[in-house]
Amino acid sequence: MASILAGLKPVIRELAAGETLFASGDATRGFFLVRRGQIRLARFSASGCETLLFVAGPGERFAEASLFVETYHCDARAVAESSVACFPKSAALALLEGDATARLELTADLARQVMELRSALTLRDVRSARERVLGYLVARTGVDGRTITIGGPLKDIAAMIGLAPEVLYRTLALLESERIIRRGNGIIELT
Amino acid sequence: MASILAGLKPVIRELAAGETLFASGDATRGFFLVRRGQIRLARFSASGCETLLFVAGPGERFAEASLFVETYHCDARAVAESSVACFPKSAALALLEGDATARLELTADLARQVMELRSALTLRDVRSARERVLGYLVARTGVDGRTITIGGPLKDIAAMIGLAPEVLYRTLALLESERIIRRGNGIIELT
DNA sequence: CGCTTCATTGACACACATCAATGACAGTGG
DNA sequence: CCACTGTCATTGATGTGTGTCAATGAAGCG
Numbered sequence: 001m002a003s004i005l006a007g008l009k010p011v012i013r014e015l016a017a018g019e020t021l022f023a024s025g026d027a028t029r030g031f032f033l034v035r036r037g038q039i040r041l042a043r044f045s046a047s048g049c050e051t052l053l054f055v056a057g058p059g060e061r062f063a064e065a066s067l068f069v070e071t072y073h074c075d076a077r078a079v080a081e082s083s084v085a086c087f088p089k090s091a092a093l094a095l096l097e098g099d100a101t102a103r104l105e106l107t108a109d110l111a112r113q114v115m116e117l118r119s120a121l122t123l124r125d126v127r128s129a130r131e132r133v134l135g136y137l138v139a140r141t142g143v144d145g146r147t148i149t150i151g152g153p154l155k156d157i158a159a160m161i162g163l164a165p166e167v168l169y170r171t172l173a174l175l176e177s178e179r180i181i182r183r184g185n186g187i188i189e190l191t
Numbered sequence: 192m193a194s195i196l197a198g199l200k201p202v203i204r205e206l207a208a209g210e211t212l213f214a215s216g217d218a219t220r221g222f223f224l225v226r227r228g229q230i231r232l233a234r235f236s237a238s239g240c241e242t243l244l245f246v247a248g249p250g251e252r253f254a255e256a257s258l259f260v261e262t263y264h265c266d267a268r269a270v271a272e273s274s275v276a277c278f279p280k281s282a283a284l285a286l287l288e289g290d291a292t293a294r295l296e297l298t299a300d301l302a303r304q305v306m307e308l309r310s311a312l313t314l315r316d317v318r319s320a321r322e323r324v325l326g327y328l329v330a331r332t333g334v335d336g337r338t339i340t341i342g343g344p345l346k347d348i349a350a351m352i353g354l355a356p357e358v359l360y361r362t363l364a365l366l367e368s369e370r371i372i373r374r375g376n377g378i379i380e381l382t
Numbered sequence: 383c384g385c386t387t388c389a390t391t392g393a394c395a396c397a398c399a400t401c402a403a404t405g406a407c408a409g410t411g412g
Numbered sequence: 413c414c415a416c417t418g419t420c421a422t423t424g425a426t427g428t429g430t431g432t433c434a435a436t437g438a439a440g441c442g
Contacts, residue, residue, distance in 0.1 A: 043330075054309050065302035068295075073306075096298070103294055107287070110301035111256035115264055117308035118244055122234045124315045125353055127399075129430070153388060162315055164431055169390055318431075320398070344420060355399055360422055389438075399428085406421075412414090 008092060010085035015039075015078035023075050028066035030089040034058050037082025043074040055079065064110070067092055124162050133171045136161050137181070137188060148188045199286060201276035206230075206269035214266050219257040221280040225249050228273025229343075234265040246270065246343065255297060255304075258283055315353050324362045327352050328372065328379060339379045 010033070015021060021032070021039060032039070034056045041054040041062060056062040066072055067089055096103045119139065126132040136157070140148045150157070158168040172188075175181045182189045201224070206212060212223070212230060223230070225247045232244040232253055244265055247253040257263055258280055287294050310330055317323040327348070331339045341348070349359040363379075366372045373380045 054313060065299075065306045068299035068302055096295070097291055100288065103298070104287070107294065107298045107301065108259045110298060110305055111259045113305050114256045114301060114308060115260070117305065117312060118234070118265065121244070121308060121312055121315070124312070127429085155388070165388085166390080166432080167430060173390080318397085346420070356420085357400080357422080358398060360420095364422080383442100385441085387438105387440085390436080392434085392436105393432105394434105395430105395432085397428105397430090399426105401426085402424085404422080404424105406419105408417100408419085410415105410417080412416095 008087050008095060010087050013084050013086055015082045015084065017078055017080050017082075019078050021076040021078065021084065022063075022072050024072055026072050028063075028069060028072055028089055030087045030092055031061060031064045031066055032056075032076075032087070033061050033085040035083040035085055037084075038079040039082060039084060040077050040079045041074050042077070064106075067096075120160075129163055129167050129171045130174065132161055132163065133168065133175065134180075137190060141190065146190045148190075150186045150188065199278050199282050201278050204275050204277055206273045206275065208269055208271050208273075210269050212267040212269065212275065213254075213263050215263055217263050219254075219261060219263055219280055221278045221283055222252060222254045222257060223247075223267075223278070224252050224276040226274040226276055228275075229270040230273060230275060231268050231270050232265050233268070246347065248342070252300065255301060258287075311351070320354055320358050320362045321365065323352055323354065324359065324366065325371075328381060332381065337381045339381075341377045341379065 012035070013021070015037070022029070024043065036058055039056045039062065041056065054062060063072065063076070096106060123132060123135050123139070126135055137148055142149065154168055154172075155165040158165040161168075163171075172181070172183065176183055179191060182191060203226070204212070206228070213220070215234065227249055230247045230253065232247065234244060245253060254263065254267065287297065314323055314326050314330070317326055328339055333340065345359055345363075346356040349356040352359075354362075363372070363374065367374055370382060373382060
């Protein structure tokens with residue numbers, strides 16, 4: 001990911017909790033990378049009800065698609081005190097036109113995102129918490145096909161796979177009692 | 192859209208209703224453009240339940256991401272008797288390296304897909320069937336911000352937003368009784 | 383040491399999935 | 413032209429799995 005950004009000079013912006021980065025209808029300035037904190041992307045319908053689109057955490061990019069449209073189509077607000085890097089639209093597009101490596105990389109990266117999102121979407125259709133957790137674990141096994149390293153709190157995983165944290169805790173405990181998984185320090189192992 | 196196709200010689204393939212274009216695990220041949228009919232992209236989880244990813248209609252491309260991986264990750268089946276243009280992988284990749292217009296177009300399309308998939312994923316986090324259906328409807332309103340045109344059976348929409356068909360029927364009936372929506376011939380209108 | 387966040391387990395209610403029955407409708411073939 | 417068949421839409425009844433609330437303990441942190 002860093003290589004795509006290597007040729008660009010981002011503008012660092014610090015945001016207080018609750019501060020707005022951009023609003024729906026604003027002219028697009030470029031895409032962003034979260035350095036610290038969380039940015040909440042949401043859309044408000046005419047009737048005023050809010051649709052949460054995405055919550056971007058550290059290391060995640062968002063609004064890449066803004067490179068190709070004139071105005072933002074959602075609101076971006078900092079959940080907590082945050083720091084984001086802003087990559088200007090014109091520079092990013094120029095890089096895309098000029099640098100063969102960068103353009104293939106961005107395209108391939110977007111393609112990978114599409115596949116990952118499709119996988120995540122498929123996982124959500126599994127009703128059973130047990131099967132969904134197993135599906136997630138299998139999908140996240142490392143090269144040995146057995147070990148999953150947990151980076152960050154379990155409740156983040158719960159949010160990612162669309163379960164209440166308590167349900168995830170219970171399910172993991174159940175799977176462990178069935179000897180299907182073993183849990184260690186920041187590690188889960190399939191048996 | 193035609194521009195991306197200008198430099199390629201697609202292979203035209205005719206499909207009978209129900210015929211499979213490719214299956215999960217098949218070696219990628221390239222991406223496709225629907226000329227006539229409808230192609231249904233779906234994925235089956237280990238437990239056998241189906242996730243509807245996309246229904247591609249005339250003029251729509253699909254499986255672009257396959258250019259960057261070795262095997263397909265979903266099934267493509269013709270809903271009705273259809274005709275698709277197949278753009279071979281190698282030729283498409285060569286075009287991507289050479290033609291700036293084609294490259295930007297494909298990248299923009301992938302970026303749009305990422306946005307749509309994120310929206311779909313976010314929608315799944317809405318527990319309440321009522322709110323989820325409303326969210327879907329709001330996201331699918333046309334230019335007037337009020338009208339949604341239904342192309343295809345309601346049960347396909349149910350699958351797309353992760354609800355049992357019966358629940359969608361019930362929810363729509365409820366919303367209609369509350370005067371929040373009006374239903375007409377293949378049309379839903381927000382009030 | 384408080385204070386906060388995370389993890390864990392228990393109890394409970396409710397919303398959704400599921401099964402079932404019926405009607406509407408299009409397509410098909412005799 | 414009319415039974416026949418299949419799919420879709422609709423509504424009812426029912427069970428269960430998940431969300432939610434609550435209480436407790438553990439661990440990191442100022």
